[in-house]
Amino acid sequence: MTAGLITDFGLQDAYAAVMKAVILDRCPDARIIDISHDIEPRNVLSAAFVLYSAWNWFPPGTVFLAVVDPGVGTGRRECIVESGGRFCVCPDNGITSLAGRMNKNSRAFRARPEILKQLAAQKPYYAATFDGRDLFAPLAAMMLKLGRDRVCGERIEPVIVREVFSRKDSSGDGIDGYVMHLDRFGNVVTSIHVSDLDSAGAAAGREVRIQAGEAMLPEIQTVSRTYADAVPGGLLAYWGSAGFLEIAVREGNFGYLHKVKTGNPVKLRYFHA
Amino acid sequence: MTAGLITDFGLQDAYAAVMKAVILDRCPDARIIDISHDIEPRNVLSAAFVLYSAWNWFPPGTVFLAVVDPGVGTGRRECIVESGGRFCVCPDNGITSLAGRMNKNSRAFRARPEILKQLAAQKPYYAATFDGRDLFAPLAAMMLKLGRDRVCGERIEPVIVREVFSRKDSSGDGIDGYVMHLDRFGNVVTSIHVSDLDSAGAAAGREVRIQAGEAMLPEIQTVSRTYADAVPGGLLAYWGSAGFLEIAVREGNFGYLHKVKTGNPVKLRYFHA
Amino acid sequence: MTAGLITDFGLQDAYAAVMKAVILDRCPDARIIDISHDIEPRNVLSAAFVLYSAWNWFPPGTVFLAVVDPGVGTGRRECIVESGGRFCVCPDNGITSLAGRMNKNSRAFRARPEILKQLAAQKPYYAATFDGRDLFAPLAAMMLKLGRDRVCGERIEPVIVREVFSRKDSSGDGIDGYVMHLDRFGNVVTSIHVSDLDSAGAAAGREVRIQAGEAMLPEIQTVSRTYADAVPGGLLAYWGSAGFLEIAVREGNFGYLHKVKTGNPVKLRYFHA
Incomplete structure (x- = not known):
């Protein structure tokens, strides 16, 4: 028991x-x-x-x-x-x-x-x-x-x-969700789940743009696999251990630096050059 | 064991x-x-x-x-x-x-x-x-x-x-005690126990005045039953889960806002209009 | 198990x-x-x-x-x-x-x-x-x-x-090590172990000078036995519970006050008047 x-x-x-x-x-x-x-x-x-x-x-x-x-x-x-x-x-x-x-x-x-x-x-x-x-x-x-x-x-x-749910945006060109949680490291867990995207969209390397709260994050251009894909101090997004999109600063505290709070909106858009 | x-x-x-x-x-x-x-x-x-x-x-x-x-x-x-x-x-x-x-x-x-x-x-x-x-x-x-x-x-x-003990004040018109503890939420636990007051005095709704450390708290006029008896951000006093008088800000941190420390004196007085 | x-x-x-x-x-x-x-x-x-x-x-x-x-x-x-x-x-x-x-x-x-x-x-x-x-x-x-x-x-x-190891300094007149850890109280644990010193050197009362990071600590002149050997607010060094030299402020937070970080060098020198 x-x-x-x-x-x-x-x-x-x-x-x-x-x-x-x-x-x-x-x-x-x-x-x-x-x-x-x-x-x-x-x-x-x-x-x-x-x-x-x-x-x-x-x-x-x-x-x-x-x-x-x-x-x-x-x-x-x-x-x-x-x-x-x-x-x-x-x-x-x-x-x-x-x-x-x-x-x-x-x-x-x-x-x-x-x-x-x-x-x-x-x-x-x-x-x-x-x-x-x-x-x-x-x-x-x-x-x-x-x-x-x-x-x-x-x-x-x-x-x-x-705020635990995400949805396709009206143009069909991305996913809208929310910040659900900030973890101990200041990594931001969003409500966008790997299963929300078709397999092409979720693939590592697919070019994307991400906005969290007020912050546009142009530095993030793909979904990475792990922290080491960014330089120390660099921004990255990756599929976290529970399958949700997370945003982090490598060896830093993203939530603190960008004043992110749970409930803030998050947007993921596919990039068309 | x-x-x-x-x-x-x-x-x-x-x-x-x-x-x-x-x-x-x-x-x-x-x-x-x-x-x-x-x-x-x-x-x-x-x-x-x-x-x-x-x-x-x-x-x-x-x-x-x-x-x-x-x-x-x-x-x-x-x-x-x-x-x-x-x-x-x-x-x-x-x-x-x-x-x-x-x-x-x-x-x-x-x-x-x-x-x-x-x-x-x-x-x-x-x-x-x-x-x-x-x-x-x-x-x-x-x-x-x-x-x-x-x-x-x-x-x-x-x-x-x-400082774990309270006592009737000299006029017999209230109880003097101390701040014993600040909990995780910044709620202040005093040494005034529900059993220190006669049943009329302890009753919810009895009009009181409370002072904690240097802070007079005129906003508190009765002992409440639970947090929801105050508006968000509002002050309240209530009998806590261990039977001691507690002072809190609903959805806030009383201890931090009022710089309360353990050992500070607390006074509860019955109010006579 | x-x-x-x-x-x-x-x-x-x-x-x-x-x-x-x-x-x-x-x-x-x-x-x-x-x-x-x-x-x-x-x-x-x-x-x-x-x-x-x-x-x-x-x-x-x-x-x-x-x-x-x-x-x-x-x-x-x-x-x-x-x-x-x-x-x-x-x-x-x-x-x-x-x-x-x-x-x-x-x-x-x-x-x-x-x-x-x-x-x-x-x-x-x-x-x-x-x-x-x-x-x-x-x-x-x-x-x-x-x-x-x-x-x-x-x-x-x-x-x-x-940085977990200490070594005799080149003059043979002391030990060089590092800050390994700051504990909950802000006490600084160094990599200098009681067994690194000969028994005369490790003895309580032997006169020493200690430097931690940038801070010379002339107030510390011997290795103490326990916190009570210093006045409240006073600096002391002592052999900690794991046998390593620790530096503390009695009833205070040494690490915070002196901005000490893990990895900072620490020097212990025998004092010759």
Whole structure:
């Protein structure tokens, strides 16, 4: 039984550890793997990418616990998303937008009302700000211990974050997408996936022009294979390890230098001389 | 057998991992959970809060290993604190000030002299700066393996950090406390606990005035229930997940904006129009 | 079976977690311990020190997985280094420079060609930037599961980073070395080891002069035993927990104050009045 945790709680507080203690209290044999607790505070889009990039590498049956939850204490719903034989317990705010679509037969549920009622009754009377501990971690433990059929209730359509999707531009001459995530190195992960382009378009060496946010990037003229295809300090675009187009400065920090933020638009155009 | 680790060692060095290796060498079946290694360097007060917020969520029998140790290499004593059936191995510098008082029948011990002597003999001759590895981790492993009665010696009164306590102000018209901790989001955790106020005073909606450090906060007029009770960018106070009064900017960083530091005084006053 | 992970991947992405999932997929009983994922991006020298400081504390048979890999996607080789009964799977870029020399009978290997071929065939066609996931983690899992003899092929001389070594200066009057690492507290770890000096020279109290980078540090006149030997804010040098000379500001951040960087030269001279 594997649990994978992703939050914006950071590691300077006990928040993540308390969620682990809650899971292990109900489910002592669980193997808990931290995916990340350093998601930018409240950045659901970034979390959606990071969750996606881990999803299918975890064993079938994994229960992910994803708590980036700016709506804690409001009426936002909890949900449990199933995709490719793995599950995610999370607030219904779009955090599974990518992972929920990467496998066929994905579906989403609310928890059973009697379980929600029971958990609400156990909550400390004063606490309305830590559903990670009081709601989501117990639900994840129940998913591990009791399984989907005893925890999941009503089917729902989960909230989707639109910036995880790319689309052909109107002229058919390229792809429009968004910045989904900045990684540790300042590399920018876009929503343009290698499978969005036909094989000719995705091929290394095909001449392209790229715009990220306000920045035109004429220095990038092809999609490279790896960092070493640029000189140190030089710009490059390449298909990243999760299959999405990434933009980087070799041995530098692209996101910082170009003030790129998640949600910024990205354009890839085929070049006609 | 569960060990819970809390230090200010950060995660850019091997310090925390070496302590884990030392524990697992003596106690291969231990389950080790990181609480935090990102306590602000040398901030015992902040660590005392973080340890408290995790304590009772961990299973009975847990041995915490808490090393925020500005006095390493001096004559400061080690101690082992018992509270609610859980234990903490740490320097005797106040790090258990809150956790040691949260349960009845708390008590504190030094380690047995023969154990200290044995560990001192095994220490590398040049090393006077890493008692986490050379003293506290072996003691924690012994606590897990041998238990309290074979490791603990003389009873002591542990050092207490005064800023973890609040008190009624002289007019009886409010509570005075301190900033204990800033969390990852810049939310400020004070030492004013929901149980310090009578139930009328603690009730959501009761009109109050709050001062934190130098900052009067007239925008806060009641204790809220959750972040969504303020507009984005707005100030609020609420009972946090560990029962202490917290002050935050919704979707912002209160501690940074108001230059709040741990140890700053906090005043809560009932408002009389 | 223990795996120890050290990378510059940070914890805001899923990179480290995906490597763990890959190891556990092939080797479900592995116990994985994070050493650090917060190595400064691309800083092989710093990683070499951190790996060294953990190496012999981990149990014999441990397989370390060390991925600080600025050359990913180029022709740089993988290697497997054996030292003191422990192993490290890593790019052949010098990351084991210290650990590989700390024990007798160290040696290094490439992986068997048929294994490399098999892993290359399983790699996603677009991915040339995450050998941590696609090459090194599977190799580490194979080392844990199959052992050295079935994974290691050709013996090689691994790349060495020269800044991990110190040398007597030409006058015989001191030792020259380098800054290898800055720790979480801004303490500077040099490549001058306590065993480099004769016992008289290494003794606490022996009068010395120290220069780090451009900064002469006349305030330091002896090697201290611990932080408390300096006043708060005062400079000191001492033998650190791994046996190397360290330079610090008590309750301050030496590296930040003096703009010290890894690779800067360090000189220790005996003082003659």
